[in-house]
Amino acid sequence: MKNNDIKKSTLFEDTEVLHSNYIPVIINKEKFIQIVDDINNNNDLNPLKLKIVNLKNIISNHKNDREGIINIDSNGDTISLRKDILISDLNQILESRSINRAKYYLKRLKDGVQKIKTNSVNDINLLRWKEYDEITTDSLWVLDRRDTSGAHLGWYWGNFIPQIPHQMLLRYTKKGDWVLDAFVGSGTTLIECLRLGRNGIGVELNPDVVKKAKELVKSEPNRFNVKYNIIKADSRTVKVDSIIDKYGIKQFQLLIMHPPYHDIIKFSTDKGDLSRADTIGEFIRMFGDVVDNYSPFLEKGRYFALVIGDKYSKGEWIPLGFYCMNEVLLRGYLLKSIIVKNFDVTRGKRNQKELWRYRALVGGFYIFKHEYVMLFKKK
Numbered sequence: 001m002k003n004n005d006i007k008k009s010t011l012f013e014d015t016e017v018l019h020s021n022y023i024p025v026i027i028n029k030e031k032f033i034q035i036v037d038d039i040n041n042n043n044d045l046n047p048l049k050l051k052i053v054n055l056k057n058i059i060s061n062h063k064n065d066r067e068g069i070i071n072i073d074s075n076g077d078t079i080s081l082r083k084d085i086l087i088s089d090l091n092q093i094l095e096s097r098s099i100n101r102a103k104y105y106l107k108r109l110k111d112g113v114q115k116i117k118t119n120s121v122n123d124i125n126l127l128r129w130k131e132y133d134e135i136t137t138d139s140l141w142v143l144d145r146r147d148t149s150g151a152h153l154g155w156y157w158g159n160f161i162p163q164i165p166h167q168m169l170l171r172y173t174k175k176g177d178w179v180l181d182a183f184v185g186s187g188t189t190l191i192e193c194l195r196l197g198r199n200g201i202g203v204e205l206n207p208d209v210v211k212k213a214k215e216l217v218k219s220e221p222n223r224f225n226v227k228y229n230i231i232k233a234d235s236r237t238v239k240v241d242s243i244i245d246k247y248g249i250k251q252f253q254l255l256i257m258h259p260p261y262h263d264i265i266k267f268s269t270d271k272g273d274l275s276r277a278d279t280i281g282e283f284i285r286m287f288g289d290v291v292d293n294y295s296p297f298l299e300k301g302r303y304f305a306l307v308i309g310d311k312y313s314k315g316e317w318i319p320l321g322f323y324c325m326n327e328v329l330l331r332g333y334l335l336k337s338i339i340v341k342n343f344d345v346t347r348g349k350r351n352q353k354e355l356w357r358y359r360a361l362v363g364g365f366y367i368f369k370h371e372y373v374m375l376f377k378k379k
């Protein structure tokens with residue numbers, strides 16, 4: 001994945017993609033299918049390709065359209081496709097060496113316009129999978145910029161970049177699903193829920209942070225009428241059923257956890273705060289209690305995203321991420337992916353960049369530049 005490949009501007013309307021970053025072409029479905037069927041009636045490759053060239057000319061320039069394939073607006077039975085991808089699909093047909101191959105691609109083209117095929121955990125139309133290039137499938141994320149649009153102010157020291165919940169929601173939820181973030185902090189996950197039409201609950205221990213997060217999330221437009229709430233509670237012990245009962249739901253479809261990375265940032269003085277755990281062992285036990293508390297409420301076959309980094313202590317690398325991963329695996333989850341995500345120098349360390357480099361050279365260690373997004377599936 002290249003820098004900033006995770007784009008923010010594409011939104012999903014059911015399974016329809018709004019092409020804000022790309023040039024769309026609005027086509028009349030019925031006409032298009034007629035033309036594709038007509039092309040498909042050719043049993044020789046050359047005449048078939050000639051008709052594809054003609055169709056390509058129409059798609060490339062609407063002035064060549066004498067058949068009424070292209071609509072100016074989206075009234076009637078139309079579909080909006082990404083022009084670059086449609087042209088590349090037509091080119092693929094032109095490059096076919098056999099009539100069978102060409103017809104195979106033609107069928108794919110027709111299915112992509114006529115049908116919708118999604119899996120059970122998201123709204124991605126697999127028949128038009130090429131259009132979803134904002135969704136990353138690589139395990140290495142190198143992002144050079146956080147999304148600071150709208151309510152994403154990035155004020156909270158220790159928050160995650162909005163691109164993380166954005167990707168998780170697109171990949172692992174459908175519109176209208178329920179998401180629970182057990183350490184919601186400044187509300188980043190909920191802001192993304194509002195943008196993408198997912199309902200969300202966030203739990204946060206620190207009352208001051210809850211107050212500020214509530215204000216922030218409220219300032220984000222709620223055009224999908226998303227239901228959401230931020231609850232001030234300890235995620236180890238909060239009664240989850242009493243939170244979700246009032247929404248008439250029994251379970252949620254995505255669980256997100258971004259716990260403190262032990263004591264790297266001390267978030268509060270509350271004894272229930274994971275960043276106040278006296279030892280690593282205690283931190284892991286507290287984390288395990290949170291997983292136990294929420295797990296019964298995650299729907300079977302759905303995903304749990306854990307965002308965590310490691311830490312140094314007394315000259316030793318402490319693999320917090322892997323310790324936490326182990327806790328989750330001990331509870332019977334299936335590990336689906338470990339994503340390594342870069343992070344830039346944190347605010348605290350920015351001014352001390354040189355000093356850290358010197359310390360690293362002296363101490364024989366490497367400066368942290370990454371954290372993990374670990375993905376588990378409930379069996």
Ligand SMILES: C[S@@+](CC[C@H](N)C(=O)[O-])C[C@H]1O[C@@H](n2cnc3c(N)ncnc32)[C@H](O)[C@@H]1O
Nearest residue numbers: 159160183185186188205234235258267273274
């Ligand atoms: C790493 S931050 C999460 C930041 C969040 N992802 C965001 O974007 O703002 C961890 C949060 O967990 C909260 N926390 C710590 N222990 C908790 C507990 N037992 N229950 C609920 N929240 C807790 C902290 O107050 C802190 O806000």
